[in-house]
Amino acid sequence: MQRQRQLLFGMYMDAMCMDDVIERCRTALATRRPILLGVLNAAKVVELHRDALLRESLMECDLLLADGQSIVWASKLLGRPLPERVAGIDIFTRLLFLAHRDDRSIALLGAKPDVLAEMQRVIAQRFPGLRIAYSHHGYYEAAEAGQIAADIRESGADMLFLGMTSPKKEIFLGSYGSSLDVPVLHGVGGSFDIMAGLTKRAPIAWQRAGMEWAYRLLQEPRRLWWRYLKTNTSFLQLTIREMLHPARAFRVGANRNVAPTRVRIPGTQLRSIADD
Template sequence: MNVGKQEKKIELFGISFDALTMKETVALVNEKLKNKEPTHVLGINADKVNELSHKGQFNQIIRRANIINADGASIILASKILRKPLPERIAGIDLMQELLLLAEKKNYRVYFLGAKQTIVTTMNTCLKAKYPVLNVAGYRNGYFKKENWDEVANELKLCEPDIVFIGITSPLKEQLIDYFLEQNINSVYMGVGGSFDVLSGAIKRAPIWMQKYQLEWLYRVYQEPKRLFRRYLFGNSKFIVHVLQELFR
């Protein structure tokens, strides 16, 4: 299948989502890698839709992303309510692991940027056990200031990775990816949030049955109630308002 000719966009909340399955997304990323196209792979959830309403520069970065997936059950549900259904949720951690399989198979060089040094080091060890011939170009923690971005960019230029996974919170990771693209560092970039913590074993992922029934968010609240309860309570309420506005627009 020629993925490029099959690309379909669906407009929601002013964002052009790629209406692709996981398999189609991986195939499209592979095309970008084969063609040496600098690419920003972005997962959108309810939080990011909420952030878009009040962050001008962030809005521009989001809309410039090359591949935009629905990374949240709320986005999939909203797409159905708005009669513009997206095919399936593309969870960031699942896509990351699919791309690691692709990288191992095709010998693409990967780089991990983010989290604490102990986390990213442990994750690298765990991934080497799971993907024994994975070509890791390098890794480093995500604790650096904006004045050090040049230093990190130079490191990437030396390593020449094909795929860069960035485990830093939003909107910083999106701004950092945008900066790397401006520096003409020709890689595929994917922000993966807290996936490094899960893949290192520091945080346990929700059971498969909860993932299947789109309840992974509930498991996260159970793990970190103080940090996430208010975020989900108020964030989800705000997102519902965005859906209603989109519905009656």
């Protein structure tokens, strides 16, 4: 499969549909050659311009996909089109179907202990017999990360899903991804909370209209209104700037996706909330 990429906001993004992504994951499972999936939405576009660790972690992904509809719209406006939105939660669900069908095992890392337990109950109900080789909540100290990574490797899991916020999930994968011996690695952000029923996802019509953020805003207006106002305004400004002066690709060493650089943030506590 020939790889098609578009340079948007300084990042090379993969112009792929969902079926193409799942097929690449099947290949990774068959060959045991790891594939690291990354997703980009408007909030991350804004953040990566000021957060070098997030930016470098995203550049290490084997596939970088459009998680937000705003990214797809911007790509077409800028004349560098991406075919469709490939949302992290939808990749997560499709990969669970794949694991269930093909008798593959999964590992889960993230969320609060009670949310993680509820999500595992939901997974067991929706995918009877699906093997969960390893699970751990996301509220652990930075000093524990190395042991957690070792335990994931020992579990022999075929897929690892991280339900942690950015840039923490990207940093964990950048620090330990190459040592885990897991073919499919995917940071799913707040998807654990959605799968557990803690956060309600927008109806399909809202998703197709690119208004999923507005649906979340209606659920938590006091907490989210200022953040969305700032993020959406900044993203619009970046899009206009991109139209007038297209950004060059960010560089970390060579300008390409590279093997994880084992970036670590001393003293950082990884946590999980549905704020991806």
